Amino acid sequence: MGPFMRATTRKKRDTVLETALQMFVERGFEQVSVDDIIARANISKGTFYHYFNSKEDILDEVGGRQRRIIEAWLKQPPSQVTSLESHINRLFIDLASNISRYPKLARSIMFLSLQQGEGGSRRPRELDALAESLLHWLPDERKVELLVTVYAGTLLAWCTHGQEDADLTEMLKSNLGWAWAGLRADQPGSDWEPWRTMKEVTTMKVAIIGGGLAGLTAAAYLSEHPGIEGILFERSPQLGGRAFTYEKAGFTLNYGAHAIYGIDRHTISNLERELGLSFSSKQVDKRRVMYAKHGQLTEAPLDFINLMKTELLSTMQKVRFVGEITAIIANIHQLKNYPTLGDYLAESNADEDVKELWEHLVCSNFFITPEEARKVPGHVISDYYHNLFLSSRPVNYILGSWAVITNQLRQKLAVSGRWEVALQEGVDGIRYADRKFVLQTKTRELEFDRVVFAMPVQQVVKLLKGTAWEPFVAPYEGNTATEVMVYDVGLERVVARPFSYISDMDNKMFITDVSATDHTLVPEGGQLLQGIAYLSDNFEGEQERKAYLEQKTAQMEALFDTHYPGWREAVAVKRVSKKAMVASVKNIASNALLPNRVENVPFYFCGDGCVGKGELAERAFSSARSVAKMILQEAAKVPVGV
């Protein structure tokens, strides 16, 4: 029966359905024959078989529609997922509104399934399938169980409700609201609510320049304050900056960022609590993270188990390395007192293999070459690994890509009603006049009380050129960025799945099987691999740089050939970028991160090139959070316009 069935035909069919189900409930499914149904419904045998193949078909009727809703939900691309909570609620609401189209039918099926489930002691198979599907987005069985129970409980309450017209979707929305509130309350509390204690409401106009992770985060925090309104300026057509996500041929590709390092100790967990974000994440399988050295593969020493297994170190070297990790965790490692890793290694009496391992760890976490790894300050490395080694979840992916985060931050601005997102509107100039900061774009000039720069440091310096503030930011002009080569391939099938991550210690590059961890990013059966090569930025001229990049590309393709044979024939999507900026300021001793406030400059600065906790995206989040906190505190005490 097609989807365009006439209304009268549909009505007749529904009547047969309801009659049959009513009989199943009264007598039990086994005790009712097709002939009994025909007699009670007063139809011919031909009519019955026109609609249904058998009486089992009848039972499958509502279940089939529900299954199709779930299948469509599972196929939704991640970039359309605004938040985990709303995405999951959407499925429940869609299922409920389908059921409420057939109230009598649904009630009969419910009673029947209770009968068949031996008085309710066994959960219907449909609910198991629903739970299974939810795990796709929310890999936490305890939470899924709770939500499915709320759904089933609401259905039961609705079915047994005396009033025919009780609104199932409204009942469900309300109950899910309570369930999510309970799940959120399960997380530790937060002291981040400076504005809640404010008595007076001020009106402060804030401009944020840059719609990457930092700009979006700062704006989301400020949007919660009723006395602050603002504009988020972004010169490109979309938000997200280097954490921008896009879709191509069914694959979801992140322009840059993928992993969250040490998520349980990461600033994103503060954002989750304080801004009420909801997302799930998946841990990369530590047992499948490998290092390759001189053609040999071995476990990366990410934790004690891998360290014992790895062939990179001898037993004595392992003992030494465990000692080093323990000292880092206890915060007593000497490394923090050395200007750079190179200085520490020069004086360390450790074997060369241990030294090489240190160097390689820094290469892979800071996305840089060994020469640069030796220039990273000792205290930076010590702080970074202190945090990472204490984490129980060292490498995680946000399920469904970073769009799940950026969509929610954007939504917060929209909901506040006090923030404008100005896309494709770059800020070209800034000046001070009549106690206001005047920002200039191609189409307008606007006045603000506060201005936040949330963009790479080099671009900040450019924008302030020729202004009175230029000399104060000039010291940051010479900062060098961390650039890598990115080689993304979407494959139409899984060609091989030997590891989740493989790091080539000889050529300083790695390949991640992104889809081995995040299955939501690929079409059915597909595979998404990302290759990244750390790049040197020390060249005599353009010719030398070009030759170097060509050599890196060839090495990357050879690495794919070794571990993913057949990948070339299976490519559905490919993106190669030979100059992707991972960090706007490389965290080496000769560079200086831009402070959030600079003396004699009235602006605020955030982004991954600014002072903040962590590296990469975490520094963008943490510096933006600090800047927002400063402005919120000012809004609490300073009259606007002064």
Ligand SMILES: Cc1cc2nc3c(=O)[nH]c(=O)nc-3n(C[C@H](O)[C@H](O)[C@H](O)COP(=O)(O)OP(=O)(O)OC[C@H]3O[C@@H](n4cnc5c(N)ncnc54)[C@H](O)[C@@H]3O)c2cc1C
């Ligand atoms: C290949 C790659 C892999 C990465 N992997 C990871 C990872 O695994 N984990 C991790 O934590 N991080 C990773 N990162 C780093 C992460 O993506 C960045 O640290 C983060 O996205 C930086 O955010 P941001 O807001 O500071 O800067 P940006 O994302 O650069 O945002 C700045 C925004 O400002 C806009 N802008 C600039 N000038 C103006 C102007 N005048 N007017 C208006 N708008 C302007 C820009 O268009 C841009 O959108 C990776 C990056 C890359 C490139």
